Structures are given as structure tokens and as C-alpha cells.
Amino acid sequence: MLAEIHSPDDVKKLTNGQLTILADEIRKVIIDAVGKNGGHLASNLGAVELSVALHRSFSSPQDAIVWDVSHQCYAHKLLTGRYEQFSTLRQHGGLSGFTKKKESPHDFFDNGHSSTSISSALGLLTAWEYTGRTGKAVAVIGDGALTGGMALEALSHAGQLAKNLIVVLNDNQMSIGKNTGSLSRYLSRLTMTSSYQTFRHTVDHFVDKIPYFNKHLEKFIFRFKRGIKGLFLTNNLFVDLGFEYVGPLDGHDINELEKVFHHVKKLSRPVVVHVVTRKGKGFALAENDPAKFHGIGPFCVTDGTVEKADKVSFTQAFGSSLVKLAEKHKEIAAITAAMTSGTGLEPFSRKFPERFFDVGIAEQHAVTFGAGLAAGGMIPVVCIYSTFMQRAVDQIIHDVALQNLHVVLVFDRAGPVPQDGETHQGMFDIALMKTVPNLTILAPFSAKDLEHCLTWAIEECRGPVVIRYPKGSCPSENIDFSVPVVSAKGVFIPCVEFAPSLAPAENAVSEKKVLLACTGGFYAENITAARSLLLKGIEADIYVIRFVKPFDMQSFAELAGKYSAVLISEDGAENGGIGETIENALLLKGIKNVRLMAFPDRFIPQGSRSEICADCGLSTEDLVAEVLTLV
Numbered sequence: 001m002l003a004e005i006h007s008p009d010d011v012k013k014l015t016n017g018q019l020t021i022l023a024d025e026i027r028k029v030i031i032d033a034v035g036k037n038g039g040h041l042a043s044n045l046g047a048v049e050l051s052v053a054l055h056r057s058f059s060s061p062q063d064a065i066v067w068d069v070s071h072q073c074y075a076h077k078l079l080t081g082r083y084e085q086f087s088t089l090r091q092h093g094g095l096s097g098f099t100k101k102k103e104s105p106h107d108f109f110d111n112g113h114s115s116t117s118i119s120s121a122l123g124l125l126t127a128w129e130y131t132g133r134t135g136k137a138v139a140v141i142g143d144g145a146l147t148g149g150m151a152l153e154a155l156s157h158a159g160q161l162a163k164n165l166i167v168v169l170n171d172n173q174m175s176i177g178k179n180t181g182s183l184s185r186y187l188s189r190l191t192m193t194s195s196y197q198t199f200r201h202t203v204d205h206f207v208d209k210i211p212y213f214n215k216h217l218e219k220f221i222f223r224f225k226r227g228i229k230g231l232f233l234t235n236n237l238f239v240d241l242g243f244e245y246v247g248p249l250d251g252h253d254i255n256e257l258e259k260v261f262h263h264v265k266k267l268s269r270p271v272v273v274h275v276v277t278r279k280g281k282g283f284a285l286a287e288n289d290p291a292k293f294h295g296i297g298p299f300c301v302t303d304g305t306v307e308k309a310d311k312v313s314f315t316q317a318f319g320s321s322l323v324k325l326a327e328k329h330k331e332i333a334a335i336t337a338a339m340t341s342g343t344g345l346e347p348f349s350r351k352f353p354e355r356f357f358d359v360g361i362a363e364q365h366a367v368t369f370g371a372g373l374a375a376g377g378m379i380p381v382v383c384i385y386s387t388f389m390q391r392a393v394d395q396i397i398h399d400v401a402l403q404n405l406h407v408v409l410v411f412d413r414a415g416p417v418p419q420d421g422e423t424h425q426g427m428f429d430i431a432l433m434k435t436v437p438n439l440t441i442l443a444p445f446s447a448k449d450l451e452h453c454l455t456w457a458i459e460e461c462r463g464p465v466v467i468r469y470p471k472g473s474c475p476s477e478n479i480d481f482s483v484p485v486v487s488a489k490g491v492f493i494p495c496v497e498f499a500p501s502l503a504p505a506e507n508a509v510s511e512k513k514v515l516l517a518c519t520g521g522f523y524a525e526n527i528t529a530a531r532s533l534l535l536k537g538i539e540a541d542i543y544v545i546r547f548v549k550p551f552d553m554q555s556f557a558e559l560a561g562k563y564s565a566v567l568i569s570e571d572g573a574e575n576g577g578i579g580e581t582i583e584n585a586l587l588l589k590g591i592k593n594v595r596l597m598a599f600p601d602r603f604i605p606q607g608s609r610s611e612i613c614a615d616c617g618l619s620t621e622d623l624v625a626e627v628l629t630l631v
Contacts, residue, residue: 001019001022002083003024003083003084003089004041005079005081007588008056008079008574015406016254016255019254023048023050023350024282026052026078027283029086030045030074031301032301033074033087033089035298038090038295038298039089040072040295041294041296042290043172043278044071045074045245045280045283045591046278046280047251047278047592048252048281048282049252049254050251050252050257050277051073051079052075052166053254053258053261053263054076054138056258057093057332058138058261058265058303060080060106061108061139062134063137064136064137064138065106065140066109066117066120066121067099068117068139068140068141069112069117070098070112071112071114072142072170073099074086074097076106077101077103077104080104080106081104090420090421090606091607092607092611094377096421096605096606097419097420098112098423098608108120109540110509111422112251112300113391114144115141115146115150117140117145118139118141118151118158119153119154119157119164120148121137121139121165122144122157122161122165122300124137125165126161126457127467128345128394129163132269136166137166138168138488139166140165142172143169143171144361147172147360147362153462155167155243155385156241158270159241159242160480161240161270162242163270164265165270165271167271168269168272168275169247169272169275171248171275172276172279191623195291197534207269207421208273216383220426236273238272243266243272244270244271244272246271246272247272247273247274247276248274249275251480252273256590258554260409261273280440286304289304290426293306300348311473312470313448313471313473313474314469315342315343318343318344318450318454319348320442320468321352321451321454321455322339322344322345322381322454325455327453328338329459329518331378331379331444333355333357333370333373333378333380333444334355334357334381335356335369335370335381335383336382336383336384339358339382339384339388340358340359342412343384344412358514363365363391364395366382367392367396370382370429371400371405371407373404374406375405375407379406379458380408381458382497383410383412384409384410384411384412385411385421385426385473386413386414387413387425388428389525393432396409400437400608401437401438401464402435404463404464405463405464406461407464409465411466411468411469413426413471414426414427414468414471415470415522416470416571416604416609417469417471418607418608418609419473419607420606420610421604421605422605426468426470427572427573428572429468430570430572430576430577430578431572431573431576433466433549434577434578434581439464440457440466440487440549440550441519441549441619442465442466442485443469443519443546443547443548444467444469444520444546445475445491445521446475447477448477448482449483450469452483452485453467453485460485469521472543475523478497479603485546488550489546489552489555490544490556492496492542492543493527493541495534495539495541495542496531507544512539513539513544513567514539514540514630514631515562515622516529516538516540516541516627517542517544517556517566517567517582518542518544518569518570519545519569519578519579520546522569522570522571523542525613527542527622529624529627530542544555545578547569548578549578549580553582553585556582557585559587560586560591564630564631566586567594567623567630568582568594568597569596569598570597572598572599573598573601577598579598580596580598581595597622597623599618
């Protein structure tokens with residue numbers, strides 16, 4: 001059936017009986033694609049009927065359906081003519097796992113971060129009204145995303161503007177993990193109170209029978225109606241903000257959803273439609289473990305098994321190191337923003353529940369809450385993905401760095417991030433953080449080095465510290481790599497240590513000796529490049545930029561001056577990065593044969609790590625080719 005769906009108009013032609021078949025087929029296609037490519041499974045399976053009902057009730061793209069985060073848009077993609085390309089989901093050059101404007105006119109924004117949809121949809125609707133365009137704007141937002149302050153700010157403004165914005169609250173009691181906080185409990189109470197809407201509709205029906213005698217009495221009658229409602233009915237948060245509230249509804253009942261959507265789009269005021277869905281619906285493994293299947297790599301669709309990586313990831317290394325340190329230091333607390341599992345903090349949360357805080361999707365609060373803990377004598381470790389930590393830049397500057405508080409900020413998934421595309425790349429943190437006073441920035445390059453850096457940040461540093469590391473497996477350890485942490489100093493690794501069989505004799509002199517300087521996240525590419533260069537007769541030593549800030553430029557310049565060429569590579573943005581600073585300093589000191597390789601000034605699309613690096617001229621082969629050019 002999906003092969004015949006080329007636009008939402010085709011969905012509107014289906015009978016009620018065909019809709020059930022369509023929903024089943026959508027689920028099968030999604031499960032097969034995510035099983036092959038990885039992706040967001042549970043959230044998409046839970047939003048199938050909702051997606052169908054929305055496209056049958058509204059006229060996209062004349063009407064705008066704006067998906068918050070948009071990780072639950074797979075059914076939307078299938079219903080808007082992208083079935084033929086769906087097998088390329090999240091692949092290099094294929095369909096994005098999120099909404100993307102260049103893919104379809106039905107995608108209004110390139111989304112990937114939480115709590116933005118209400119603001120975007122409200123702005124769109126306001127602009128349309130101003131320019132005379134007709135159309136409805138629908139913001140589809142999860143209950144987890146409502147923990148983000150931006151969503152609440154937008155609700156407040158929407159209530160003030162009183163436009164017919166339609167907010168669909170997709171309530172599944174989950175974000176990435178189980179939702180936490182008082183707002184989640186509040187929504188649960190609304191969900192459990194099924195008599196609320198029955199009684200509300202009864203009161204509405206009675207009050208609406210009160211006639212308007214003339215326009216002069218309109219304001220009085222409106223207030224009178226509100227007064228009668230107030231006598232019998234306790235309003236909720238959304239009503240208090242100026243919204244009409246409908247729900248909770250069964251988010252898997254297409255017919256009921258359609259009836260409600262057709263009614264609310266006729267209203268002249270903002271409305272919240274509260275639907276309750278089950279994450280992972282239709283796939284028992286995902287229903288039983290929605291957190292595991294929220295965002296998952298390729299897996300076996302019959303039993304749900306995921307291929308295990310042979311090596312420890314940086315995330316796992318961080319989690320285990322923090323647990324060991326927390327056993328020793330009782331004042332350590334861990335904070336995350338709805339990413340307990342994704343940041344490796346699951347073991348910490350189980351072992352030290354009284355010192356673990358999942359604040360929900362509220363990165364700004366997470367950082368400032370950590371600042372408060374630090375001011376009170378604790379050592380907070382705030383771990384959030386690099387791409388999401390961008391949302392808390394002011395809190396890092398104003399609430400942490402300005403106060404010079406001992407907060408350890410851990411940026412997981414720094415540098416290139418596979419498969420998720422432009423919205424999730426972690427390439428901006430160095431440029432954003434490098435100019436902030438009082439802030440120390442470390443970039444460990446292995447599991448052991450991460451342990452050393454984290455220990456130093458907790459035990460020896462007394463101000464704010466950023467520790468950034470990539471998404472992926474840690475490189476193989478070497479006992480000689482375990483260098484003590486000294487502020488501003490990097491780690492020097494001569495080629496004899498990582499390739500003794502290929503390195504020249506100790507007393508040999510090479511006229512083609514080069515220095516590969518790299519941030520910790522690019523160590524794996526550099527060590528592979530160094531071995532390739534040795535096979536070509538070029539001796540290449542490595543200097544890992546462990547400290548992005550402070551950086552001992554004097555001693556590095558003295559080291560760099562001993563080489564015929566210096567290649568600097570950075571897993572961050574070229575503009576404003578540490579590599580740019582080092583390159584300019586070396587040139588001023590008369591060291592001319594220097595090149596910088598970093599991510600260009602553009603947004604980087606999806607692909608594997610190797611594909612992303614190759615697209616940006618930063619693959620191992622590109623590093624080798626640049627060295628050959630230099631020498």
C-alpha cells in the first residue's frame with residue numbers, strides 16, 4: 001500500500017479498514033529500515049496512527065506540521081512520498097532521520113533538538129497571518145520536550161497572542177529514558193483523570209447554549225461563561241496559559257483523532273490536543289524496553305540483539321571512571337539532561353542514586369543547578385552531548401565560569417557524530433568555549449587518558465573544566481601513553497613507541513621528519529596516518545593536544561621547530577578552533593611549513609565517521625596526502 005502513497009492526498013482516499021493495514025505496513029517498513037541502519041525506533045512506532053490522522057485531517061504543505069526534535073517523523077516521511085528512498089534512512093547521501101527542508105516541502109524546518117516546535121510553529125503562523133497566507137500550524141511535541149524551558153516560554157507567548165496554534169502533546173511518559181520531574185507527574189495526573197474531559201464537555205455544552213444578544217454584551221457573556229466553568233471545573237496549566245485543552249485521547253485511535261482535529265482547526269484560539277501513545281507500539285521488544293529502542297544501532301529484528309563493539313567506547317570509559325572516583329570522593333554528584341544511558345551514567349545512577357540527578361530535557365538548568373551544587377561544596381559532573389550543551393552556553397559563562405566554580409562539564413559526542421546529521425554534530429564546542437575566561441578544556445585521546453583527565457579535573461583543578469571526547473570506540477592502549485596530566489601540556493608520542501618495527505634506528509637522522517599535532521578526538525586517524533607515512537619512509541611523531549586551554553605555546557613551538565613540517569588536525573570547526581591559534585602562533589615565530597586541517601565553515605551532513613571525515617578532506621588518506629605535500 002505504501003508504494004501507492006505519493007502524498008497526503010492519497011492517504012485521505014483510504015477507507016477506515018485500509019487505515020489499519022496501512023499502519024501495520026508503516027510499522028513493518030520502519031522496523032526493517034531501523035534494523036538495517038539504526039535509528040529512533042520506539043518513538044516512531046508510537047506515532048504511526050497520530051501521523052496518519054494528522055495528514056488526513058490537515059492539508060500539508062498548505063498547513064504546516066512541525067515535529068519537535070523530529071526523531072518521530074518516519075511515518076510522516078512515508079506518508080509524504082518518500083517510501084522509495086526510505087531504505088537509505090540515516091545513510092550517507094540518503095534520507096535524514098529528522099525533518100529536512102531540502103527533502104520535501106512537507107518538512108518546514110531542519111529539526112533535531114528538543115522543545116523548539118511551538119516557537120517555530122507560532123512564528124510561522126504569525127508570519128502567514130501578516131502576509132495574508134491561509135493555513136494552519138500544528139506543533140507536535142512530546143511530553144519529555146515540555147521539560148525544556150523554551151517550550152514553556154512559547155506556550156506563554158502563544159497564549160498571549162491568542163492565535164489558532166494547534167499544539168499536539170504526544171504523551172508517552174518517555175523522552176530518551178523514563179520522564180522525571182513534577183511536570184511529568186502533572187501530565188500523568190491529567191492522563192489518569194479520564195472524567196476530566198467528559199465533565200468539561202458537559203459544562204461547555206451547557207454554557208455554549210447561553211445566547212449572545214448583541215455585540216456589546218459579547219465581552220460580558222464571555223466572562224460569564226468562564227465564571228460558570230470556574231464554578232464547576234478546575235482548569236489546568238494549559239487553560240491557565242490561554243489555551244483550549246482537549247484530551248487525553250487515545251493516540252492510536254485514528255477515527256477519534258480525526259474527529260478532534262477537524263473540530264479544533266475551526267477554533268479561533270490556541271488549543272492543546274493531549275494524546276496518549278505507547279512508545280514502541282506494535283513491536284513487543286520495543287514496547288517492553290522503549291529506552292533501549294529509543295535510539296539504537298543496527299539490530300536483529302527477530303530478537304533485538306545489537307552487535308557488540310569489541311572495544312570500550314569513550315562513553316563507557318567515562319562512566320566507569322566516574323564510578324571509581326565517586327567511591328573515593330563522596331561529594332561528587334552526576335547530572336544529565338534526559339540522557340542517563342546515552343552518557344554512560346546508568347551505573348552511577350544505580351550505585352549512587354542520592355547523588356544522581358536527571359533534570360529532564362533542560363540543559364540550561366542542568367548547568368546552573370550544577371553551579372549551585374558547586375557553591376554548596378559538592379563537585380558536580382554535568383554530562384551532556386556536545387550538540388545539546390550548545391543550548392547552555394550562557395549558563396556556562398555566567399553561572400559557572402564567571403563565578404569560577406568547580407564544575408566539571410563533560411561533552412560527550414564531540415567532533416563528528418555518525419548518522420544523525422547536521423543537528424547533532426559536535427564540532428562547535430572548542431570555538432564556543434575557548435574564549436571563556438577561567439575555563440579549562442581537555443581533550444583526552446584514550447580510555448586511560450580520559451581516566452587521568454577526569455581524575456585531574458576532580459582532584460587537582462579548582463575551577464570549571466570541560467572534558468570533551470568523541471562518539472566511538474577508544475583506540476588501543478599502550479603503557480607508554482599513560483602520561484601524568486600537567487596543566488597546559490600535551491602528550492608527545494614518538495613513532496618508535498607506536499610502530500617500533502617501522503621506525504628508523506635511534507641514531508638515524510631523517511630529513512623528512514614531521515610532527516602530527518592533533519586534538520584527542522583525532523588521535524585514531526593520526527596514528528593510522530603516522531604508520532602509513534613510516535611505510536613511505538617519512539618519520540612522523542605525534543603530539544596530542546590534551547589541553548585545548550590553557551595551551552603551552554612556547555614549549556610546543558620549541559618542539560615544532562625541530563621538524564621539517566607540522567600538520568595540525570582538529571575534530572572541531574576550523575574557524576575559532578585551537579588549531580587556528582597554534583598555526584598563527586607558529587607562523588609568527590617563523591615556522592612556515594605548517595598546515596591546519598579541521599572541519600570547514602559549513603554544516604556537515606550525515607554519514608559514518610569515516611564518510612564524514614572524507615567529505616571534509618579529513619580522512620587518514622587526506623592527512624597522509626597533506627604531509628606528502630608538505631615534505
